[in-house]
Amino acid sequence: MGSNHTITPVILCGGAGSRLWPMSRDSKPKQFHRLVNDKTLLTNTLERVDHKGEGLRYLPTRVVGGVGFESLLVEQGETSSVEVERYVLEPLIRDTAPAIAAAIADLAETDPERMVLVLPSDHQISDVAAFFDVVRTGAEALAARGGIMTIGIAPTRPETQYGYIERGDGDGPVFDVSRFREKPDLETAETFLRSGRFFWNAGIFMFRAGEMGAELGRQQPEVWSQARQAVERAEIAGKCYRLDSDAFAASPKISIDYAVMENASRISVVAASFDWNDLGSWNQLHDGSPLDEAGNARFGDVLAIDVHDSYLRSEDRLLAVAGLDNIIVVSQPDALLIVHRDKAHLVKDIATQVKQSGEWPPLAVAHSGRPVPSPRVIRKWLFDTALPLWAGVGVDRVHGGVHEALNHDGTPADLDYKRFRVLARQIYCFANAELLGWDGGAHEVLRHCFDTLVETGWHADGGWIHLWNADGTVKDPQRDTYDQCFVLLALAWLWKATKWPEARVWAERTIAYMDDHLIDHAHGGFYESSLRLDYRRANPHMHYLEAMQAWYEVTGERAFLDRAQTAVDLFTSVFFNAESWSVTEHFERDWSVRTDKPARIEPGHHYEWVWLLLRQARFADQPQLKEYCRKLYATSHAFGHARGTDAVCDSMAPDGSAMVGTARLWCQTEALKAGLLSRAEGLPGDETLFIRMLDVIFNRYLITPVAGGWYDQIDPNGRVISKDMPTSTFYHVFCALVEYLRHEEMLG
Numbered sequence: 001m002g003s004n005h006t007i008t009p010v011i012l013c014g015g016a017g018s019r020l021w022p023m024s025r026d027s028k029p030k031q032f033h034r035l036v037n038d039k040t041l042l043t044n045t046l047e048r049v050d051h052k053g054e055g056l057r058y059l060p061t062r063v064v065g066g067v068g069f070e071s072l073l074v075e076q077g078e079t080s081s082v083e084v085e086r087y088v089l090e091p092l093i094r095d096t097a098p099a100i101a102a103a104i105a106d107l108a109e110t111d112p113e114r115m116v117l118v119l120p121s122d123h124q125i126s127d128v129a130a131f132f133d134v135v136r137t138g139a140e141a142l143a144a145r146g147g148i149m150t151i152g153i154a155p156t157r158p159e160t161q162y163g164y165i166e167r168g169d170g171d172g173p174v175f176d177v178s179r180f181r182e183k184p185d186l187e188t189a190e191t192f193l194r195s196g197r198f199f200w201n202a203g204i205f206m207f208r209a210g211e212m213g214a215e216l217g218r219q220q221p222e223v224w225s226q227a228r229q230a231v232e233r234a235e236i237a238g239k240c241y242r243l244d245s246d247a248f249a250a251s252p253k254i255s256i257d258y259a260v261m262e263n264a265s266r267i268s269v270v271a272a273s274f275d276w277n278d279l280g281s282w283n284q285l286h287d288g289s290p291l292d293e294a295g296n297a298r299f300g301d302v303l304a305i306d307v308h309d310s311y312l313r314s315e316d317r318l319l320a321v322a323g324l325d326n327i328i329v330v331s332q333p334d335a336l337l338i339v340h341r342d343k344a345h346l347v348k349d350i351a352t353q354v355k356q357s358g359e360w361p362p363l364a365v366a367h368s369g370r371p372v373p374s375p376r377v378i379r380k381w382l383f384d385t386a387l388p389l390w391a392g393v394g395v396d397r398v399h400g401g402v403h404e405a406l407n408h409d410g411t412p413a414d415l416d417y418k419r420f421r422v423l424a425r426q427i428y429c430f431a432n433a434e435l436l437g438w439d440g441g442a443h444e445v446l447r448h449c450f451d452t453l454v455e456t457g458w459h460a461d462g463g464w465i466h467l468w469n470a471d472g473t474v475k476d477p478q479r480d481t482y483d484q485c486f487v488l489l490a491l492a493w494l495w496k497a498t499k500w501p502e503a504r505v506w507a508e509r510t511i512a513y514m515d516d517h518l519i520d521h522a523h524g525g526f527y528e529s530s531l532r533l534d535y536r537r538a539n540p541h542m543h544y545l546e547a548m549q550a551w552y553e554v555t556g557e558r559a560f561l562d563r564a565q566t567a568v569d570l571f572t573s574v575f576f577n578a579e580s581w582s583v584t585e586h587f588e589r590d591w592s593v594r595t596d597k598p599a600r601i602e603p604g605h606h607y608e609w610v611w612l613l614l615r616q617a618r619f620a621d622q623p624q625l626k627e628y629c630r631k632l633y634a635t636s637h638a639f640g641h642a643r644g645t646d647a648v649c650d651s652m653a654p655d656g657s658a659m660v661g662t663a664r665l666w667c668q669t670e671a672l673k674a675g676l677l678s679r680a681e682g683l684p685g686d687e688t689l690f691i692r693m694l695d696v697i698f699n700r701y702l703i704t705p706v707a708g709g710w711y712d713q714i715d716p717n718g719r720v721i722s723k724d725m726p727t728s729t730f731y732h733v734f735c736a737l738v739e740y741l742r743h744e745e746m747l748g
Contacts, residue, residue, distance in 0.1 A: 005139040006057045007115040007206065008085070009049040010103045012096060013042060013065030013073065015122065019281045019344075021351035022335035023315075031121040032072050035279060036288055038703065041122045042073075046080040049117070051128045056136040060085035063121075064099045067091050067242055071644060074240065078717040084239060088231075091245040096203075097259035098251040101216055101227030102243055104209045112210025115139055118256075119204045123278050124288045130274035134173075138206050138270040141174040147266030148215070149206040150177065152199025153276045158189035161280065163201040163257065165269050173271040180262050199269060201257070202276060212260070220259045226251035282328040283344045286311040300331075301376045310341070317374050333372070372694045375744045378737050381702065383438050389708035390730055391430065391445045399472035400452035402426045405724040410706035413724040417475055418468040420457055421483045423449055425731035427490035431497040432738060446494060453487070454506060462513040463530060479530040481518050481540040484510055488547035496554040507551070511563075523590050525570050535594065536587040538575040539605065541567045545612050552619060561619055568616050571609065572628065580654035581631035583609055598658075600651045603640025604667030606632040607648065607674035614677045626683060633678055633685050636671070645718045647696050661716030665701045665729050668693050669736035676743045690740065697733075 013031050017024030024030035031042045039047070042063075049058045060083040065073045067089040077084040088103050100118055107114045117135060125131050138149045152165045163183055167175035180201065184192060192198040216224035226247050233244035261267060277288040289297035289311070296304055300314035305322040312321055314331040321329060328344060330337040339347060373381075393410055396403050401423045405413040427449050434442040456472060457464050463479030464487050488510055495503035518526045525541055527533065545567035552560040574591050575583050582601045586594045593599070610629045617625040639656025642649045647663035648671045675689030686692075700718060701710045704725065712722035712729055 004055055004057060005115060005136070005143060006059055007117050007135070007139055008059045008107070008209075009061045009117045009119065010100065011042070011045055011049075011061060011063045011119060011121045012099055012203075013063060013069065013121040014090075014093060014096070014099060015120075017122065017280075018351040019348045020279075020285070021347055021354070022330060022332050022337050023313075025351075026355070028072070029069075029122075030279065032069070032076065035285055036124055040076055041124075041279065042076050043080045045119065045121045045123070046077065046082040046084070048125060048128050048131060049119075050080075050082045051132040053129070053132050053136070056132065056139055058117075062086050062088060062103050064088040064090065064103050065121075066093065070240060070242075074644070075718040078719045079714075087240045089240055089242045091243055091248055094248060094251050094253045096256040097216070097220060097223050097254045098227050098248065100212070100256055101220075101223055101251075102231055102248070104212060105228045105231040107209035108213030112208065112213070114209045115142060115206060116209050116212070117204075117206050120202075120278070123202065123276060125274055125276055127274045134270060134272050134274060135206070137173055141268060141270060142206050142208070145174075145266065145268055146208070146211060147268060148212070148261065148264050149174075150261075150267065150269045151202055151204040151206075151272050152269040153202050153272050155193050155198060155200050158186060158193045159200065160184060160186055160189050162278075164192055165199045165201050167197055167199065167269055173273070175269050175271070177267045177269050180257060199271065200276075202272070202278065205261075215260050215264055219263055220252065220254065223251050223254065223259060281344050282311050282330070282339075282347065283341055286328070286341070301374060301380070314374075318376055372691050373698050375741055378741060381698075381708070382734070382737055383433075383436075383440070385708035386730070386733070387430075387433055387438055387442075387708070388440050389706065390426065390727070391441055394426070394727060394730075395445060395448060396472075397448075399470065400456060401449060401468070401472070402727055404470075405726045406706075406709065407724050408704045408706065408709065408711070410709060416470050418470060418472075419483075419728065420464055420466055420468070420480075421486040422726075422728045423453060423457070424483070424486040424490040425728055427453070428486075428493050429730055429734045431490070431493035432734065434497040435493070436738070443498070446498065450494065450500075450503075454502070457487075462509070463517065464510070466529070479513070479517070481514070481526045481528055482543060484514055484518070485540060485543035485547045489543070489550050492547065492550035492554050520589075524566075525574075525591070534589055536589060536591060538571075538583060538585050538587075541570055541575075542605065542609060542612065545571075545616070549612065549615055549619065564616060565620065568613065568622075568625070571613070576628060576632075577654060581635045582606070582654045583632065584654075599654050601635075601654050602651050602667070603636035603648050604650070604664070604670045606636040606640065607667070607670040610674040611670065611677050614674075614681050614683070617681075626681065629678065630683055630685070633674065633683065637686055637689065642716050644716050645696070645700065645714060646692055647700065647714060647718075648693075650713075662713055662721065664713050665697070665710055666732040668697050668701065669732040672697065672736045673739050676739055680743065690743075694740070697736075702733075 015029060017030030020030045023033050032040055034040050046061060049061055062085050063073055063077055070089055073087050090099060104116055134151060142149045150165060160183055164181040166178040166181060168178050229247035230243040233247055235242040277284055279285055279288060286297045291297055295309040296307055297311045301318045302312045302314055303320040304312060307321050308325040310326060311328045312319060319331050326341040328339045328341055394402055394406060401418060403412040404415045404418045404422060407413050430442045430445045459465055459477055459479060464483050465474055466478045466480045466483055467476035469475045488507055491503045491507040517530060520527055528536060545564050548560045548564035577584050583605055584593055588594055610632050613625045613629050617623055639652060640648055642661045642663055648667035650660045650662045650664055652659040672690055672693035675693060678685055679687050700714060704711055709725045711720040712726055715721050
């Protein structure tokens with residue numbers, strides 16, 4: 001192999017993709033959608049230039065797109081596996097020549113020998129290794145020849161929607177370019193195909209930054225001058241370069257083909273050896289998608305009977321099609337497209353007419369513009385993927401109980417401890433799964449978990465231990481109040497689901513232990529644990545409220561509601577801060593506020609308290625509790641969502657400042673529950689919060705490589721920072737999604 005070339009990829013994210021209406025719109029073009037797999041076209045393109053091999057090394061990528069799409073570009077760029085060097089953000093559309101000029105303006109001056117690879121963001125190239133080989137061949141030829149190197153696609157049909165490249169003589173795979181040809185009519189395209197001397201122009205090409213700068217300066221001096229000024233005057237925020245509006249607007253609007261390619265002093269083409277699809281229409285998407293035995297491409301919740309050679313996509317509901325062939329059906333929450341595949345070119349006319357009418361609103365079902373999963377999709381995720389995963393590899397059949405966490409690929413994480421509360425939370429989940437009719441073996445999982453609970457978790461002096469070692473032996477024998485509360489929650493639903501009398505017996509033993517050993521008779525509430533630690537937290541009392549509400553629900557016995565009320569009274573008298581409308585988390589033993597560290601609040605706990613207090617208001621006929629809920633909801637909703645991701649942040653100061661922009665999954669699920677119940681109870685606030693949180697949960701967290709898993713924490717840019725999938729999170733996810741399904745059933 002020759003020299004080891006380095007190359008900077010530049011990804012162009014312009015274009016409206018109107019032939020893919022109603023998914024691709026001005027507000028969210030096709031490159032930001034997941035159209036061929038579980039990643040967006042932009043993410044696929046980014047990861048295409050992350051391939052490793054001999055003779056070529058990709059440098060960090062530059063992404064060019066409209067400033068209006070900054071959040072989408074950064075979100076998808078920072079959550080991909082590729083390092084993005086900078087985001088070049090255009091204030092308005094000036095076509096590809098000014099975009100490329102702005103992307104390389106600095107390189108042409110500081111590193112003129114730098115090789116640059118320009119490629120669109122919205123094409124499908126499945127064989128990344130073959131793409132790498134072609135780029136390497138092109139880079140080697142570019143190093144020897146100079147000029148501009150394009151990549152040509154061997155035509156497979158007389159296509160009239162593509163431009164063509166005519167090659168010169170030679171054996172290839174690199175040829176001189178004779179000329180570029182515009183989109184031909186059908187007869188001309190057939191002639192091109194028969195000749196064997198033409199390639200489709202895919203808009204993928206390479207050059208040295210200095211040479212392209214020189215060509216732009218020679219052929220399009222105004223484009224080059226204004227682009228350089230736009231970069232020099234750009235507003236820079238981290239990796240984002242927001243080009244100067246006045247300078248960039250002064251550039252002529254012209255494509256790189258017209259501006260440079262057709263009259264470049266030296267231009268070559270390397271023949272592609274990979275399959276390529278520009279995904280410019282629903283027909284092309286059909287051709288680039290996995291097909292069933294009847295030739296149908298199916299995405300989402302689709303039922304097809306006696307249907308052939310069709311493209312069927314649903315993003316919002318069950319789509320049932322029968323007895324039709326060669327059709328395209330695309331269902332979105334606010335639009336439904338049905339067209340015969342032979343007439344797919346009319347979709348662009350539909351998009352144009354809709355845009356001109358001005359009567360049809362843009363897709364706005366979620367903060368991001370993404371469609372929210374339907375109840376059927378959510379049920380399938382819970383019952384067909386999540387429960388089987390956690391009932392399978394999630395259960396520790398060797399040492400008992402459940403694994404503390406799974407890796408993102410679904411294998412058990414290598415941790416040296418197990419938290420007792422995690423076992424209790426899984427009992428809660430599978431007991432509810434049993435009640436909901438899941439037939440995947442909940443009863444057996446419950447017996448396994450319950451046996452581990454009572455055989456290895458109960459301390460000789462009473463109460464449930466805190467930690468096991470990975471092999472199931474005791475690691476920390478203290479009896480933590482938080483743990484006791486989760487066992488009580490689990491036992492309530494276990495008793496409801498199985499009617500095992502021992503579940504009620506163990507619950508009564510647990511309550512007796514807490515009454516005798518954990519209650520602070522001097523100051524009220526519970527100690528943190530059997531060690532009588534010198535600090536107190538609100539959180540265990542919140543889960544005591546939850547556990548007692550659960551026992552009240554499954555028995556109807558007033559004594560449990562009275563116990564729940566003691567936690568509510570602590571909330572109103574101690575935990576709630578009336579000045580900042582927040583929940584104080586940490587206290588001294590006498591319930592005075594701790595002053596040894598800055599005060600922090602957790603918006604996720606706010607939302608959790610809202611849900612529990614609204615339930616208490618309903619159970620105990622205490623409408624006055626709704627006022628506390630309104631205030632907590634307002635604080636979290638106004639200040640607690642990270643701007644870049646819309647996710648509920650992990651913590652912030654009581655006044656909403658000093659936000660920690662990282663975001664755990666459990667915070668999102670608690671916001672979903674609070675949004676649902678607040679809406680049902682008529683609480684003033686954002687009635688779309690539950691929609692926003694479904695969007696965040698499903699499109700940021702429940703997207704791991706293993707079906708039924710999750711990413712547990714993201715940073716302020718949406719990049720995953722958690723290393724594994726904590727089993728404890730399933731309790732939050734399960735509870736929230738079941739709550740949503742129940743609300744949908746009541747409304748339906």
